[in-house]
Amino acid sequence: MCELLGVSANVAISSRKVFSVLAERGGNSGPHKDGWGVTFYEGEQGRGCRTFKDTDPCCCSKTSEFVKQQPFPSQLVLAHIRDANRGSVSMENTHPFTRELWGRCWNYAHNGQLDAFEQLDTGDHHPLGQTDSEQAFCWLLNQMKTTFVTPPSDTLELMEFVATKAAYLSTLGVFNMLLSDGEYLLAFCATKLSWVTRTAPFASVEFTDGVGSQNLAAEYQEQDVISLVATQPLTDEPWCQLQQNDYAIFHRGRCIRCSAQNSPAHHLQSGIKQDV
Template identity: 40%
Template sequence: MCQLLGMNANTPTDVMFSFAGLANRADEHKDGFGIAFFEGRGLRHFVDHHSARVSPLAELVKHYPIKSQNVIAHVRKATQGVVSLENTHPFQRELWGRYWVFAHNGNLVDFHPRLHAAFKPVGDTDSERAFCWLMQELAKAHCSVPSIEELSLTLAELMPQLNAYGTFNMLLSNGQALWAHGSTKLHYLLRQHPFGKVQLHDEDLSVDFAQATTVRDRVAVIATEPLTRDEAWVAFEPGQLKVFVDGLPLA
């Protein structure tokens, strides 16, 4: 299956250390990669159907000075849909005057919901169909722009309907918060003062976050598998939905 990476922080933060750990897993997950990150209300969105190991776009991203409070990245191992640009995560849509970004790890069997014209998939993956359906149901459930808490309640009601079709691990963000749902395999960690030196799990690469942070900084990192050694990664419980705001999970 695919690999997910999400980051939510209370200040614009560099994600490239974590992205390097994700890209290192592209040997097995070679059917495309993508990353989307918010800059204010704007969104930068890069996708390529080639492996992050060989993609020139991945090299560009690695050298781009990403500073964002909400980031979603993905490396793909295709289960449904051909290997193509339109089937590469993360996907984006507009709702209530904001960009929304979504990435999925899993497999939804025979999931073909009725979708109206406002939200139609471009590609042919179960993931994009699920994203369109979520956007449609959120729009139906709220007549005006809801709060993060209201959105979280609605998403919690929708998740079991998708779980019924198979494996549904996902990341979703509108630039204000990051929602993460784990049906089988997803982990998160909270990185805050006192910061220290951290090493990637799959590569001999380390960074001392104490040199680039302040005592006020907070970062939540979400990944399919733990990306680093010697940090307190926490596994999601099956079917658990969490929302992260300013680097912390909301109760």
């Protein structure tokens, strides 16, 4: 299995601290040692991407050491640490996978494992590697392209369509997924995915995995809104756990659509501070 991390914000922020937590779990405090990748979308509309990948474990990759030192301000970040099950440890099998569709740069990462994935019709979108993950991504792109003959003007509607297709993929195995076009971030949960939204007043948060703490008040402005979504909570904030086949869609920092009943029972008792 693997782990996922997504960040959506209404202003370009540095995600190096939370990326550093994920990096620890990539071969040090977690077993996901078979490569990693991160995409930082850039610009107000997220048209450009700054992507780093490596086949070395994220905890000790030279490239991740470099990335952890840079701010790379971004309103939308998508990251993955890999624990390979299908496909060799190689660059072509390293998430996130990227494709252009309708003039947008789509990034996607998957946690899980699918059976019978070879039967998924990918149309004109061909996998570069051998993973079930990339085959599923290409199938999703083909579903989008063949269903919407013209590019949909409503990306929210499009993301909800993708969520229904993700629900189908989850019948083939385990399918936790992050997908983004640079503006919207779709998080689909089959088994394990949590999220939290940060708004003012900001306080200090304690990271998991011994990475330390961060004083959000010193980094964020009053009007900033930031959401994090990850395989498991990476801070002591009150993360919300998505349930099976739930999805959440984030836009400029806020969860704007969520299929989950976010009852208190779904809130994790994850750490030191529950009142942040």
